[in-house]
Amino acid sequence: MISRVTHQTVQRSTLANLQANLSTMASLQSQMSSGKKVNVPSDDPAAASDLLRLRGEQRVSTQYARNAADAGSWLQTVDTAITSSLASLRQARDLAVRGGNGALGQTSLNALADEVNSVRDAILSQANTTYVGRSVFAGTSDAGVAFGDDYAYTGTGTGVERRVSSTTTVRVDGDGAAVFGTGDGSVFALLDELSTTLRSGGDATAHVTAIDSRIESMLGELAGVGARHKNVLEKQQGLASQEVDMTARISGIEDIDLAEVILELQSQEVAYQGALGAAAKVLQPTLLDFLR
Template sequence: MINRVTHQSVQRSTLANLQLNLSTMADLQAKMSSGKKINVPSDDPAGASDMLRLRGEQRVQNQYKRNADDGNAWLTTIDSALQTTSTTMRRVRDLVVQSGSGAMNTPAREAIAVEIEGLRDELLQQANTTYLGRTVFAGTSDAGVAFTVDSTTTPPTYSFTGAGSATVERRVADATTIRVDADGAKIYGDGAQSVFALLDTIAATLRTPGGDATAQLNTLDSRFETVLTELSAVGARQTRVINAQTNLAESAQTTKTQLSAIEDIDLAEIILQLGMQEVAYQGALGAAAKVLQPSLMDYLR
């Protein structure tokens, strides 16, 4: 049995093929202009699902990177403050040892006492170091300073206003958090046990005739050791943060490569396909021109 083919069926088939060719060419042009294989989820549902998952991973990695960068800045600020503190305390120790010389007269001892009081003020300033308005030695406290001084008393009274037990932490991985602050009360002491009160005691001893400030050297050395210990701890935590930054950079590059493999086009391949499709479309147009234009004269011939 032979199926009957009419002009109308030929026209419909030709127009459908033309539309299919044009649609394919439009799709290739859209991919080439956007540079992406997947412009809408229907282009590749499975690929779109993977792409959304990878973009979610990128957002998480970016947040961890911001956390690590912020944590590194905190620890760098603390390290700088503690380095300055250690230098200041070393100078104080040198002055105390110098004052132990029995040949020093009263004006010389007074000059040393005045310099030590100046160094005390520098230590207080270092203990109140801030980063972006946050005190790095006061935990989560919002008091604005880690230490306050009441100058109305004799000697002055120093108080720690931070929250030493409420630490500041930054999450740099799914299961990794790193402390980025430091306990000011542990480093500088509190109240009468603070390094500031210690320096006031040393200055007062120097102003006392026959006073021996070198008796405070052991206490001063103990405070100095505490600063050095905290410096080591901060360095270890900063190393962890730097390692986390390195790992995050590598993970971000891997995720970017995976995402590119799913959604980015092969430009050379797309250009080749588009050229072939254009040739096919032009050929289809030529064939359709002969099929869609029969007239009565064509039948009479």
């Protein structure tokens, strides 16, 4: 049995094919203009699902990277403050040793005492170092300074932490009580005692052992800060590598191969022009088309 093909059948078939060709060209042009293979979920539901998951992971990773950068800045500030305080305290130790020289007159001892007071003020300033308006030695306290004029410690026992991965948090502040001591047992009170001894003509070297003990405490805290800072830097490197890998994975899913798309679009244009030419020959107008 021979199937009957009418003029209307050919017309509908041709128009459907032309429409499909135009739809493909529109999709390719959309890809070229956006540079993406997936512009809406219907373009590729599976790829769209993967992209949503990867972008979610990327946002989390980006936040961890911000936390790590902030942690690094905190720890760098703490490290600098303790290092400067150590240098000042070593200077005070040298002054104590010099003050033990029995040949010095009271005028010289008073001058050494003035230097000790300057060192104390410098260390107190370092102890009240802030980062973005928060004291780096006062824990979670909202006090403006870690140590007041009476050397009382205003900090809390709770440290400031930053989460740098799903399983890792890092303390980013310094323990002011451990670094500088508190109250009458603080390094500031110790230097006041040294100054008083110098002005009274006493034996300044009697304070050297206490100064050495405080130096050891500072060195211990500095080592802890250095270890945490190293951990943060390693996390930053890992997060940076993870960001590059994730960006490459996202690009592999959604970015187009420009040369391939251009070639395909040109092929579709040639096919479309050819289809239009063929349709013009097959679908010739009839007298009835003119009479309508």
